[in-house]
Amino acid sequence: MRILDLFCGLGNFSVAMAAGGACVKGVEVGESAVARATNNAVLNGLNNCAFYQAGLSGDFGHKDWAKATYDALLLDPPRAGAQEAVTVLKNKLPPRILYVSCNRATLARDAGLLKAEGFRLSRLGVMDMFPQTTHIESMALFER
Known part of the structure; x- marks a missing residue:
C-alpha cells in the first residue's frame, strides 16, 4: 500500500504504517521535524518511508511526491485544517x-x-486526549 502522510510531524x-509494510511518503513544513522523522525511520530500520519538507498551505502540486499515485492519504493538520x-x-x-x-470546525x-x-x-472516532480540558481529537475515515 502506498500512503501519503501530510502534516506528518516527527513521523x-x-x-507505524511503514513498520506494517506500507510504502509511506511523509511531508511536513519544518525542516527539523523532517530530519527527526527521517531519523525515526532509520532508528526503526525502515527503508520504505521517506520524508519531505514543504509548506502545505500553498501550491505544492509540482512536487514529485504530490504527483505520485497513492492508495490512501493521512491528514493530521494543525488547527487551521487541510483546506489548501x-x-x-x-x-x-x-x-x-x-x-x-x-x-471540529475545520474538520x-x-x-x-x-x-x-x-x-x-465511513467511520468516525472521538478521543479525549487531555482529560479535564475541552481538547478533543477526532479521526474520520472518508472513502470514495
Missing part, C-alpha cells in the same frame, strides 16, 4: 483518506470539501 504515523492541501490535491486524491483533527469544513469530491464519511 509517528508514518513510521485538499484543494491542491483535488484531482489526485486517493480512494481513502484518514483525517485526524484537533479542531467539518474540510469534510464538506471531501464530500464535494465524491467522498463519504
